[in-house]
Amino acid sequence: MTCDLGPFGSAQRLVLLAILLMLGLPASAGLPALRDALANDPDLLRAETAEGKAAMSELKALAEFGLADAHIMLAAEFSRRNTWQDLETAARHYEQAFHAGQSQALGDYARMLLKRPAMVETKASWFTSALTQYPWYASFASVRNTLDVYATYPAPFTEKQVNRLYDLYVRGCLEECQSDYYAGLIADRRGLLEEAERAYERAARQSLRGLSAYFEFLGRSEDLKARFETFVADLEMEADDLPSRIVAGIGQRLQTLNESFNALVVQWLDRAIAMGESEALISRIEYMLALPDAFTYDDTAALIEQVRQTHPVRADLLKASMMTTLAWNRLDPESARDLLEQLKTAGSDDAWIGMGDLYSMGGLDEVDQYAAIREYDTVAARGNGAAFQKIAQIYRQGRSICLDHAKAYVYAEFALQLGEPKAAVFIAELKPRLDEAALAKLDSLRLALRQRYPSKNFR
Known part of the structure; x- marks a missing residue:
């Protein structure tokens, strides 16, 4: 859907033009140009470059001017980030877009919350109200968005309403259809598990959302790794025809299942990198850092420099990890500490996690898991799911600390609730x-x- 200034008159257009000129942006800039730029570079808005900062400034100006689609684009960007503050910012933009008449915001908002269970209850009353403010069956968009709300908030819906929504969706969808995902979801909710598994497996070939649902479904069994790797093996012949986000998602999920080296992880991540998926490049480097005996220092350093071109802070964090990797005999923990302290001062939550890692592996002296937990705890208190997961890992298998599987389990539950x-x-x-x-x-x-x-303290 394209969006211009709609009902705004010439005076308002001049105001917007003045805003853009004050920002140093060309008069031709606007949502269509931003959409094109983001299509070419999905990471543009988070890039620490002049172009990235200008694009973000322009988009914020358009949102402040009242353009619903600008709110949608900002919400989509902030929803990709994992701090509680960013997610609350995304929520605010989705709500503003919905109240400005952009129905897409409702479905996008519900999908964001589905991956962050800790936020679901806090937003329930808003969605209960929103469901009363539009006709569910009036258009295909309304049907699709309402099904997405059902995925996150099933309680307000009767079985008859869900059946009608699904039937209308199947009849009305012409492209990028998610029929198998919704079929799996409905069957799953009704306890029809064999039917749900078949539908989810089909959906996993079609969208990242379908892949996530299938992986979560398999995770309820004790043989997740074997079953998922069998599924991946069956996909091998069609790998080049899959959407790039699914390819990256498969590589990242294989990565979580393989603590030792597995060529499948590298194979799928490299495919995604070749398709332009930048997050797959980050995952590839993290895999190399976790398994240094299987990779080389020089190859890892070269990939980190690729990241630096658009994400210098991420590159510095990865470099700090590389400087404390024992197997490569290139240790420089003092420089890593200095770099992390600079990044902490600059406001990077990930730098606190990096410092915790440094203490946990004994990079500065002896292993000090309590110092590591203090670093992680600082950002856990802000609602950072990765920090909770790090604490869970220490209580499960950390050196020089009394292990506590119950604590590990509960910290991991918190991490999962926060979308880790x-x-x-x-x-x-x-x-x-x-x-x-x-x-x-x-x-x-x-x-x-x-x-x-x-x-209430998360930010």
């Missing part, structure tokens, strides 16, 4: 290992963590 993708596999692997004593502690630990990390 690594937490699901971690929980699935740990759950069968919890003994009766650990299981008996879970509820009290959950209460203690909710009191220690109240969501």
Whole structure:
């Protein structure tokens, strides 16, 4: 859908033109130009470059001017980030877009929350109200957006309403259809698990959302790794025809399942990188850093420099990890610490996590898991899911600390609630290992963590 200034008159157009000129942007700039730029570079708005900063400034100006589609684009960008503050910003833009008449915002908003369960309850009343403000069946867009709300908030819907929505969706969809995803979701909710699995498996070939649903479904069984790798093997012949985001998603999920070297991980990530998926490049470097015996320092450094072209902060964080990797005999922990301290001062949450990693692996002196937890805890208190996951890993298998599988499990639950993708596999692997004593502690630990990390303090 394209969007211009719609009902705004010439005076308002002149105001917007003045805003753009004040920002140093060309008079021809606007949403169509931004859409084209983002189509060519999906990471433009988060790039730490002059072009990226100018594009973000322009988009914010258009949103402040009241353009609903600008709010949608900003929300989509902030929803890709993982800090609680960014997600709340995305939520605010989605709500403003919906109230400005952009129905797409409702479905996009619901999809964002589906991946961040910790936010679902806090936004429930807003969605309950929103569902009363438009006719569900009036158009294909309304049907699709309402189905997406059902995916996140099933309670307000009757079985008859869901059946009607699904039937209208199937009849009305002409391209990029998600029929198998919705079929799997509905069957899953009704306990028809064999039917759900078949539909989810088909959906996993069609969209990243379908892949995520299928992976989550398989994660309920004890043989997730074997079943997912069988699915991936069946996809090999059609890999080049899959959408790039699915290719990247497969590589990233294989990565979470393989703590030791597996050529499949590299194969799928490299395919995604060749298709232009920048997050796959980050994942590839992280895999190399985690398994240094299988890769070389020079190859890793070269890939980090590729990242630096558009994401210098991410590159510095990766470089700090590289400087503390024991296997390559290029240790420079003091320089890594100095670099991380600079990034912390600049406001990078990931730098706190990097510093925690430095303490956890004993880069500065002896292993100090308590110092690591203090670093992680600083950003966990802000609602950072990755920090909760790091603490969970220490309590599960950290050196020089009393292991506590119950604590590890509950911290990982918090990480999962905050959208940390690594937490699901971690929980699935740990759950069968919890003994009766650990299981008996879970509820009290959950209460203690909710009191220690109240969501009102997340930012």
